[in-house]
């Protein structure tokens with residue numbers, strides 16, 4: 449109680465100093481300077497605050513101390529700034545717009561006219577956002593229009609572009625074919641016949657007799673091209689026409705199949721019929737009155753072995769002319785020449801000449 453009473457007395461003295469009543473003698477007022485008196489009163493009040501923390505009296509904070517306290521960032525101490533005469537004499541601060549602060553420091557800057565609502569918790573204010581980063585707009589308004597894409601329907605693009613590749617279906621349908629010898633021999637090749645190969649031997653067989661009413665069939669010419677579809681086959685490797693030309697074109701090439709010293713034979717129809725190409729025999733073929741051993745040529749024949757063997761052991765002149773009259777067989781089969789086809793000797797040895805009716809009939813029968 450004594451302490452409270454003492455405090456009350458001190459407060460009264462301070463109040464009298466701050467607001468001297470009118471009845472106070474003027475001499476007492478001029479005794480001490482006013483500022484020092486106020487400072488002394490403040491010092492006394494602080495000493496009393498330390499002694500009695502349970503009931504903190506209102507503290508007068510001057511503006512200078514307030515600014516220093518804010519700069520040093522002391523722990524937040526709730527203070528109450530009461531208006532004083534100096535503060536009252538100052539013009540009110542202009543209203544300041546709230547400044548956006550990113551992070552508020554823990555110190556509390558207590559303004560004289562404001563009282564913090566929560567003295568311990570710093571409030572976060574609206575943060576000042578940094579300037580937005582530059583952005584890139586993808587809008588087509590600011591971009592130049594892209595060049596027109598070539599379309600198949602545009603005539604200008606098709607003129608400068610290659611045509612599109614064929615669809616895979618077309619590619620797959622066209623199966624890769626090995627190189628064939630479809631157009632061999634060429635038109636100017638030596639394998640082509642240069643003249644009609646068949647002598648006119650009278651009326652043709654029943655297949656062509658309908659067109660020849662006079663009985664004399666024209667010799668086969670290059671204009672009478674057969675209309676049969678191509679039946680060429682795939683030759684084995686090393687059996688191309690060029691390979692055959694290399695094999696049979698040498699100066700000493702002998703592919704006759706007979707002893708080397710054997711002269712050209714006079715081959716009768718009966719002899720020819722035994723050379724069928726089977727049972728270990730060579731296949732002989734008569735073409736234009738000459739007899740050739742066609743066995744070495746069989747695997748080189750573009751039409752295949754079976755087709756070639758259709759003329760084996762017989763006179764294949766007409767058959768040959770029906771298929772490919774343009775082929776120059778004489779040049780191609782020079783190394784295969786066995787002899788000449790002669791008529792069969794007659795049973796009568798004294799008939800002479802080696803020719804009679806029977807051989808002639810055999811020759812015609814072979815055709």
Ligand code: HEM
Pocket residue numbers: 629630631632633639676677678679680733742749750751752755756757758759760764765767768771772775776777778780781
């Ligand atoms: C007489 C029996 C013969 C028959 C039945 C026969 C049949 C054929 C056939 C069907 C073709 C395919 C024709 C085509 O693709 O259009 C052909 C092509 C050919 N044959 Fe014969 N052939 C025979 C005799 C010969 C002989 C003895 C030679 C050679 C001296 C020969 C040389 C050729 C040649 C070079 C070709 C290709 C012709 C070309 O592509 O223009 N053929 N043969």
